[in-house]
Amino acid sequence: MEVKYWTYLIVGFTFAVYIGIAIWSKAKSTKEFYVAGGNISPIANGMATAADWMSAASFISMAGLIAFSGYGGSVFLMGWTGGYVLLAFLVAPYLRKYGKFTVPEFIGERFYSKTARLVAVLCLIVVSVTYVIGQMKGVGVAFSRFLETDYNTGLFIGMGIVFFYAVLGGMKGITYTQIAQYVVLIFAYTVPAIFISLELTGNPIPQLGLIGNVSDGTPLLQKLDTVITELGFGKYTNNVMGSKLNMFAYTLSLMIGTAGLPHVIIRFFTVKKVSDARLSAGWALIFIAILYTTAPAVAAMARLKFTKTIQVDKVGEVSGNIKYEKRPEWFKNWEKTGLLQHEDKNGDGRIQYYNDADKSFASVASEYGWKGNEMTKIDKDIMVLANPEIAKLPGWVVALVVAGGLAAALSTAAGLLLAISSSISHDLLKGIFRPQITEKQELNASRISMVGAILLAGYFGLNPPDFAAGTVAIAFGLAASSIFPVLMMGIFVKRMNREGAIAGMIAGLGVTLLYVFQHKGIMFIPGTSYMGGMEENWFFGITPNAFGAVGAIVNFAVAFIVSKMAKDPPEEVQKLVEDIRLPQINEN
Amino acid sequence: MNDQKSESEIPEDSSSPLGSGMTKQEYWKKNITCVLSLLVVWFVVSYGCGILFVEQMNKISIGGAQFGFWMAQQGSIYVFVVLIFVYVRLMNRLDREFTSTCQNEEKVQTEGEDQS
Numbered sequence: 001m002e003v004k005y006w007t008y009l010i011v012g013f014t015f016a017v018y019i020g021i022a023i024w025s026k027a028k029s030t031k032e033f034y035v036a037g038g039n040i041s042p043i044a045n046g047m048a049t050a051a052d053w054m055s056a057a058s059f060i061s062m063a064g065l066i067a068f069s070g071y072g073g074s075v076f077l078m079g080w081t082g083g084y085v086l087l088a089f090l091v092a093p094y095l096r097k098y099g100k101f102t103v104p105e106f107i108g109e110r111f112y113s114k115t116a117r118l119v120a121v122l123c124l125i126v127v128s129v130t131y132v133i134g135q136m137k138g139v140g141v142a143f144s145r146f147l148e149t150d151y152n153t154g155l156f157i158g159m160g161i162v163f164f165y166a167v168l169g170g171m172k173g174i175t176y177t178q179i180a181q182y183v184v185l186i187f188a189y190t191v192p193a194i195f196i197s198l199e200l201t202g203n204p205i206p207q208l209g210l211i212g213n214v215s216d217g218t219p220l221l222q223k224l225d226t227v228i229t230e231l232g233f234g235k236y237t238n239n240v241m242g243s244k245l246n247m248f249a250y251t252l253s254l255m256i257g258t259a260g261l262p263h264v265i266i267r268f269f270t271v272k273k274v275s276d277a278r279l280s281a282g283w284a285l286i287f288i289a290i291l292y293t294t295a296p297a298v299a300a301m302a303r304l305k306f307t308k309t310i311q312v313d314k315v316g317e318v319s320g321n322i323k324y325e326k327r328p329e330w331f332k333n334w335e336k337t338g339l340l341q342h343e344d345k346n347g348d349g350r351i352q353y354y355n356d357a358d359k360s361f362a363s364v365a366s367e368y369g370w371k372g373n374e375m376t377k378i379d380k381d382i383m384v385l386a387n388p389e390i391a392k393l394p395g396w397v398v399a400l401v402v403a404g405g406l407a408a409a410l411s412t413a414a415g416l417l418l419a420i421s422s423s424i425s426h427d428l429l430k431g432i433f434r435p436q437i438t439e440k441q442e443l444n445a446s447r448i449s450m451v452g453a454i455l456l457a458g459y460f461g462l463n464p465p466d467f468a469a470g471t472v473a474i475a476f477g478l479a480a481s482s483i484f485p486v487l488m489m490g491i492f493v494k495r496m497n498r499e500g501a502i503a504g505m506i507a508g509l510g511v512t513l514l515y516v517f518q519h520k521g522i523m524f525i526p527g528t529s530y531m532g533g534m535e536e537n538w539f540f541g542i543t544p545n546a547f548g549a550v551g552a553i554v555n556f557a558v559a560f561i562v563s564k565m566a567k568d569p570p571e572e573v574q575k576l577v578e579d580i581r582l583p584q585i586n587e588n
Numbered sequence: 589m590n591d592q593k594s595e596s597e598i599p600e601d602s603s604s605p606l607g608s609g610m611t612k613q614e615y616w617k618k619n620i621t622c623v624l625s626l627l628v629v630w631f632v633v634s635y636g637c638g639i640l641f642v643e644q645m646n647k648i649s650i651g652g653a654q655f656g657f658w659m660a661q662q663g664s665i666y667v668f669v670v671l672i673f674v675y676v677r678l679m680n681r682l683d684r685e686f687t688s689t690c691q692n693e694e695k696v697q698t699e700g701e702d703q704s
Contacts, residue, residue, distance in 0.1 A: 066661075071642075071657055071660065071661075073661075074638060074639075074657075074660035074661050077660070077661055077664075077665065078634045078638055078660060078664050078665070081664075081665045081668050082630065082634050082664065082668055084668065084672065085626075085627075085630050085668050085671055085672060088672045088675060088676075089623045089626065089627065089675060090623070093679075207662060208651075210653065210661075210662070211650060211651030211652045211653040211658065212651065212652055213652055218652075219651070219652025219653070220652055221652055221653050221654075221657070222652065237646075237653075237654055237657045238642075238643075238646070238654075238657070244639060244640065247639050248635060248639050248640070251634065251635065251638075251639065252635075274683075275676070275679070275680055275683060278672075278675065278676045278679060279676050281672055282669065282672035282673050282675075282676055285668060285669050285672055286669055289665050289666070289668070289669055292665055293662055293665055293666070296661040296662065578612065581612075581616050581619070582612060582615065582616075582686070583615075583683040583686060583687060
């Protein structure tokens with residue numbers, strides 16, 4: 001059967017499952033809509049959290065990113081998993097004990113201030129919307145490439161599915177759908193990885209394959225280092241990203257950003273008790289770790305496979321480079337999409353792929369008669385999607401990967417949309433502007449704001465702003481520099497007051513935004529970056545993406561200084577802090 | 589808003605009537621100690637082995653990989669998982685000790701803690 005029909009079959013089947021779950025789990029109360037009734041089991045919630053967390057970026061982009069950055073790519077692996085340790089130790093149990101529906105609600109009550117709540121809502125919406133745009137785009141791309149519909153139709157189908165189960169079921173529908181989506185995505189990710197690992201190293205477990213040997217007896221990683229350094233690239237296993245300090249700050253930003261992402265935090269409101277919240281974070285990390293420990297294996301193997309496809313034999317000999325007309329089928333398919341491009345610079349009808357930016361190797365290469373790197377474009381995002389084709393796996397595996405990518409994108413989009421809609425209906429409407437509305441009206445309002453959020457996300461999906469790629473920096477920077485510190489101080493510093501918290505949030509946010517904008521352009525409009533993206537202007541060599549950690553430090557510092565100048569929080573707030581620190585006495 | 593009370597004046601059962609039990613402050617202190625010591629491990633395996641001292645770690649090898657590289661891409665993640673489950677166990681034990689104290693107190697004092 002052709003790949004296309006397999007894709008229709010598998011994607012169609014998974015979508016039918018999602019819709020079935022939606023009908024079965026319609027939310028009837030605000031509690032069901034916001035926190036799925038508050039009685040999800042820790043394992044189920046862990047699985048849903050994992051699907052919620054692993055987005056199209058984790059599924060599609062991460063392995064490709066690591067493949068081409070080697071050791072430097074470790075920041076993503078450590079950052080996006082280590083954040084769960086912080087979440088489990090410092091955030092989830094206390095906010096679960098607090099026992100309400102949204103993150104801004106906690107911030108508002110802890111800092112006895114509607115302004116603080118409003119600032120928190122604002123951060124939440126900016127973080128979640130920037131995040132959701134990427135997911136919608138992923139859905140559109142997956143559809144257009146594999147189901148041969150056009151991009152817009154793909155996007156509408158994706159929106160329709162999310163609309164159905166998120167609006168009907170709220171958190172309840174989303175939770176059960178996410179469990180199904182986790183199963184689909186993890187299966188889709190590991191199956192091709194197993195095949196590739198088996199082929200390259202003879203070991204079916206990719207994590208072991210990574211430290212195993214290739215067929216000629218040399219270790220996989222050593223082989224990879226040799227193959228790519230012969231072509232002038234940096235060594236895979238010690239290729240640092242920027243500098244040590246940058247890697248440190250980058251990892252820290254991702255970790256504290258993870259622990260401050262509202263759509264992840266609210267998942268811990270769905271379990272029954274505090275001890276379940278802790279346990280659930282552990283299960284979530286197990287489910288996430290399955291993908292995150294597979295990804296570096298996929299990365300290294302894909303890089304080796306990809307390089308060897310082009311450089312089939314000894315570097316420097318004419319026959320060492322593959323003839324362009326003999327390029328494999330997957331190569332042709334991706335060329336059609338424009339994500340892979342070749343230009344025969346020296347007119348020899350063969351492909352040369354090497355690092356022409358490395359001066360000493362470039363001069364060696366010119367002696368071979370090479371006139372520059374001929375792979376003019378390699379989009380890193382294609383690595384995971386192309387992997388099954390590169391490994392010559394059957395059509396149903398390719399189809400499975402498409403369904404997995406869609407599951408990753410849809411599950412994350414739904415979680416984000418819920419975070420947005422609950423902060424609009426619960427925080428803005430019920431909490432600040434219209435406290436008198438009934439539960440029924442609030443439930444309707446949250447459904448309407450969910451529809452609004454989906455339409456907004458769809459609009460941005462149809463007209464993707466140019467800045468989409470740069471927004472990851474903003475999303476994590478905001479969460480790391482504003483939400484995480486304010487939660488920490490709210491829980492661990494009893495004396496922290498309203499004035500300190502608000503000043504800290506604004507300062508942390510301001511510094512981070514300023515830094516990102518000055519290097520990437522105001523609102524990412526090219527040409528407005530008043531200091532340019534130039535590396536020499538980076539603060540201690542820290543890239544804009546890694547700046548959230550610095551923003552968080554500024555936030556803490558400002559908050560402590562300002563809080564010393566204002567009055568202590570009122571007694572009932574201090575009581576609230578004491579209360580969230582203690583375990584529930586009468587559990588069960 | 590008479591919120592000028594100093595911390596010592598805030599009503600708090602600073603000593604347990606039963607003597608053997610655990611006060612709120614003791615519970616909180618133990619909680620912080622537990623979290624901090626686990627965070628030291630968290631820091632050492634990721635930032636320590638994976639970033640700051642990666643060259644030194646790379647002199648050791650694990651299978652076909654250098655240890656520092658392996659910690660950064662694999663090992664730290666496994667340790668993170670273990671850390672959370674250790675934390676869950678330690679905290680559950682601490683919670684049990686604390687709640688049993690509270691329940692004893694409730695029996696003694698009749699006015700119970702109104703939690704949940």
